[in-house]
Amino acid sequence: MDVTIRALSAAETLPVRMPVLRPGRPLESAIFDGDDEPTTIHIGACAANEVVGVVSLMKTPMVEQIDQLAYQLRGMATQPEWRGKGIGRDLLQACVAAMVEVDADLIWCNARSHVVQFYQAAGYQAIGAPFHIADVGQHQKMFLALP
Template sequence: MVDAAATRPLRLAVLRPTWPADARMPGDDRPGAVHLAALDGDEVVGAGLVLAAPYPERPAVEAAWQLRGMATAPSRRSQGIGGLVLDAAVALVADRGGRLLWCGARLPAVAFYERHGFTTEGDEYVQPETGLPHVHMWRGPATTVGGSGKVSG
């Protein structure tokens, strides 16, 4: 497991560029939040976090986990790094008995999540923290869909 502080600079730069450099990302300090990082040497080139949280579209489903703060360094996109982080999240949720992994996906990221076994559900909504349109997406965490590699988590 990596500390939230290790991934925060990348996540802020990619996902919240107008926020102060010392801002806390939503979910960072939640009990049980697990931060994941793809590293190139000491450099964090991909990041995300998972935490146990009810899925808004199916609140009765037990053992639901939320994926938040997925970010890949802009210079490293389209190299499979996001898939590695996502596969690590899927595996972690499965290892912890999770039955459903969900996220609020920005519209440009929908195709990425679909390639990794996620399904869109519900209506498009504006995410209050960013003001950007998102959709809910989910998948069962039983197996990974992407490649292989090392991610710290």
């Protein structure tokens, strides 16, 4: 089945964010501060008019590189039955394309520990020590410098 990458609204991310990133928690836990900011970009992978993967980019400085225009990658999620089909890779490529459009210097994220290698394969570098986010788990701060 063909998958299309396109811009989404914040609300369109929730049917994927909820079950993948916040299972069993209230809907509000999948709504992020900054979701509705005019500089925030939401991107989705869609198959047969169903959103199967999502990612959001929020204009947020990275403390270690405060002088650069940075966007934080948040809420990256793919429905379980769609994993392993290149959707995550396609979403990351769409993030880079979106950041080129806004002339950003870097993308950064707090990657869950089990996906650090996925981000490394896409060129992201770890920075600092791993850390724990309450109710979510172990994370690693990572970034990608843009050309």
